[in-house]
Amino acid sequence: MPDRRVPAWRGAALAGAAVALVVALGVLNPPRQDGVSTDRLGPDHGEQVADYLARARDSLTGGDADQHWALVSFTEPLPPEQIPAHSGGMRIAQVLYRISLLRVQTPLVAVPVPEGAGAAVDSAQYAAWLLPRPVDDRSARIVALSAERLRDGCACVVGLVVRGPLEALRNLAAQKSIRAVQTLPADAVADSFAVIPLLPEYRDVVLPGPDDGPVPAP
Numbered sequence: 001m002p003d004r005r006v007p008a009w010r011g012a013a014l015a016g017a018a019v020a021l022v023v024a025l026g027v028l029n030p031p032r033q034d035g036v037s038t039d040r041l042g043p044d045h046g047e048q049v050a051d052y053l054a055r056a057r058d059s060l061t062g063g064d065a066d067q068h069w070a071l072v073s074f075t076e077p078l079p080p081e082q083i084p085a086h087s088g089g090m091r092i093a094q095v096l097y098r099i100s101l102l103r104v105q106t107p108l109v110a111v112p113v114p115e116g117a118g119a120a121v122d123s124a125q126y127a128a129w130l131l132p133r134p135v136d137d138r139s140a141r142i143v144a145l146s147a148e149r150l151r152d153g154c155a156c157v158v159g160l161v162v163r164g165p166l167e168a169l170r171n172l173a174a175q176k177s178i179r180a181v182q183t184l185p186a187d188a189v190a191d192s193f194a195v196i197p198l199l200p201e202y203r204d205v206v207l208p209g210p211d212d213g214p215v216p217a218p
Contacts (some may be wrong), residue, residue, distance in 0.1 A: 041071035041161070041182055042196035043206040052198060052206065056182035060170050066186035069093070070162050070169050073180045073198035078157040080124040084117040088172035090164035092120045093190070096197050097127040097156045099149045103213025106142055107132050108158070109150075110195060120160075124150050141215040148218045159197030 043052040078086060083095065092115075098108040109130045111123040128147035134140035150156060162169075166183065173181035180198050201209065 039184075039188070039193040040196070041069070041184060041193055042073075042159075043198050043202070045206060047206045049198070049202055049204055049206060052182075053180055056180040057173075059183045060166060060173060060181060062166050064186060065165055065167075067163050068166060068169065068183040068186050069188050069190070069193070070164065070181055070183040071195060071197060072160040072162055072172065072178060073182075074158060074200065075177050075179045076200055077155045078177075079155045080121045080153055080157060083120045083157060083160065086172075086175070086177060087117070087120070087160060087162055088164065088168050088175075090162040090168055090172070091115055092117070092160055092162055094161035094195065095120055095123045095127070095157060096159035096161070096195070097124065097150060098158050098199065099146045099154060099156050100201070101142075101145075101213065101215070103210045104142065104215055105208055105211040106146055108197070109146075110161075124153055124156070138215060141218075145216060145218045158199055159195075161195055 043049070072086065074086065077098075077100065080095075083092065092113055095111045095113060096108060097111065099106050109127045111127050111130060113119040113123050128150040131143045131146055131150075132139075134143050162172075164172075169181050169183055172178060179200070184193060198206070
């Protein structure tokens with residue numbers, strides 16, 4: 001039976017629950033963007049993946065020593081225990097989770113975490129509490145399966161929001177398992193920007209796949 005104890009940092013997660021749900025809904029129904037905004041981390045709906053990768057690389061240029069918010073997207077989803085090794089030792093602010101199902105659209109959950117690698121690793125257990133409320137039978141089955149897999153510690157980490165200097169972020173971007181690191185300007189304000197990761201299944205263009213596949217039983 002899954003451990004449903006809430007971690008000590010529940011208050012911080014609850015404060016970010018609204019953000020998590022907005023992000024989750026944004027992945028399922030991403031808004032069409034006409035231009036690039038500095039209050040957003042991640043690719044735009046319909047953007048070519050190659051264009052976003054180039055844009056992310058460009059965001060890492062500069063010589064300042066200021067702290068920057070950045071989105072880290074992976075080549076493949078990670079299990080929670082591998083989060084510290086893919087953060088470059090920087091402050092982790094959010095962990096982004098999404099289970100992958102063939103031809104099924106699943107919600108993205110952003111879990112805000114306090115400082116410390118342990119909280120980031122433990123965040124998978126809390127991600128299940130932040131899943132969006134189902135609106136029909138299909139979404140109820142998707143949410144139930146997502147919750148079960150998240151509590152089991154699945155390889156479902158698709159991104160991190162970190163904070164660090166440009167040099168450290170460039171070093172992180174050079175890791176083999178890191179697909180992209182995109183930064184915001186140093187004056188970006190915490191909690192004032194949207195986050196949409198570059199999902200591993202996005203290969204050519206950033207568009208959601210089909211949603212006509214069967215939902216496995218939990």
